[in-house]
Structure formats: structure tokens, C-alpha cells
Amino acid sequence: MRYEFGAELAQRDGIDVHVHIECSDHGHASLPQALTDASAKYFKAEDRSPSLDTIAERYREWNLAAVVFTVDATTALGHEPNSIEEIAEGAARNNDVLIPFGSVDPLQVPQAVERARQLVEEFGVKGFKFHPSLQGFDPSEEKYYPIYEAIQELGVPALFHTGQNGMGAG
Structure with a gap:
């Protein structure tokens, strides 16, 4: 099922652009258990894994829309991300409030370029999320430019999680 924007997005009071999908509908965690536990402790969260429908x-x-995504840090973490296709399909079922963003493993440049194209063209993702410290890369290095160029050609935005840890990007 390909995602298309829902007509009600313009009627929402705002858009939350940072909603991680921590667990798939099939119980697959987006991060290795140690990181999931640390994140839950840090954010003092009780329910870290609501379904897309929830x-x-x-x-x-809340009369809000939400950008939903997972982060593909397969190479850096040795852990497969949640299915971005599943996230896009869940967002398509709920396109009045959910907007799917894709993620590609930047440490796999040629595959990341092709994966970005596939996620936009076949599944309708509306942008990409990068988390440099989690994905283990410095986004200013030229070797990652082909990914950004492909995303630009696809006409969608790329968001970068920034902060104070890791390589200066969080």
C-alpha cells in the first residue's frame, strides 16, 4: 500500500516531526535491547512500543499529525531496523494524521541511494531521518553526498538529529 497525504492534515493544530516507532507490529524492537533499556530509563517512559494505529x-x-519513522543503523549497531515498509503501510491506513519518513543506512552508500529511491517511489515516504551518532557517521563527509543528492532529486526533505553526544551530533 503506497502512502498518500490525507486531506485532514491541513486541519491539524500542528505536526510532531519526531515520533520514533520503537517496536514493529510483530514485536521487533527498533534498537538492540541494551539501547532500548537505556532509552526507556533516560526518558522515564512507561509505554515505549505503542502500535502505529495506537x-x-x-x-x-490531540488534533496533531505525526512524522513516524525508525532509524536504520544496521551497520553501526548490527541490528536490523523496524520495517520501513510496514511503517509506510501503517501511515497509509492513518494518512489523516501520520506521515511516514524513511531511513537508510548511510554506511552503505550505494545501497542507501537505491533504497531511498525505492522508499519514495514504491512506498510514498515523504522524507528521511538521519541520526548521526546512532548510525555512526559524520554527515559532513563528502562520501555521503550521493545519498543527499538522491534525496534532493526525489524532492523530499532530510532531517538530522543533532545534539551534544558522539561526534557532536546526537
Whole structure:
């Protein structure tokens, strides 16, 4: 199922651009267990794994839309991300409030370029999320430019998580 924007997005009070999908509908965690535990402790969160449909219900209640994504840090973490296709399909079911963003493993440049094209063209993702410290890369290095160029050609935005840890990017 390919995602298309829902007509009600313009009627929302705002858009939350940072909603991680921590667990797939099939129980696959987006991060290795040690990182999931540390994140839950840091954020003092009780429910770190609501389904996409539950997230959609919450955002409808709040009259907000949400950008939903996972982070592909396969090479850096040795852990497969949640299915971005599944996230896009869940967002398509709830396209009045959810907007799917894709993620590609920047440490796999040629594959990341092709994967970005596939996620936009076949699944309708509306942008990409990068998390440099988690993905283990410095986004200013020229070797990653082909990924950014492909995303630009696809006409979608790229968001970078920044902060104070790791390589100066969080």
C-alpha cells in the first residue's frame, strides 16, 4: 500500500516531526535491547512500543499529525531496523494524521541511494531521518553526498538529529 497525504492534515493544530516507532507490529524492537533499556530509563517512559494505529489514535485525540519513522543503523549497531515498509503501510491506513519518513543506512552508500529511491517511489515516504551518532557517521563527509543528492532529486526533505553526544551530533 503506497502512502498518500490525507486531506485532514491541513486541519491539524500542528505536526510532531519526531515520533520514533520503537517496536514493529510483530514485536521487533527498533534498537538492540541494551539501547532500548537505556532509552526507556533516560526518558522515564512507561509505554515505549505503542502500535502505529495506537499512535494515530492518540494524535487524532490531540488534533496533531505525526512524522513516524525508525532509524536504520544496521551497520553501526548490527541490528536490523523496524520495517520501513510496514511503517509506510501503517501511515497509509492513518494518512489523516501520520506521515511516514524513511531511513537508510548511510554506511552503505550505494545501497542507501537505491533504497531511498525505492522508499519514495514504491512506498510514498515523504522524507528521511538521519541520526548521526546512532548510525555512526559524520554527515559532513563528502562520501555521503550521493545519498543527499538522491534525496534532493526525489524532492523530499532530510532531517538530522543533532545534539551534544558522539561526534557532536546526537
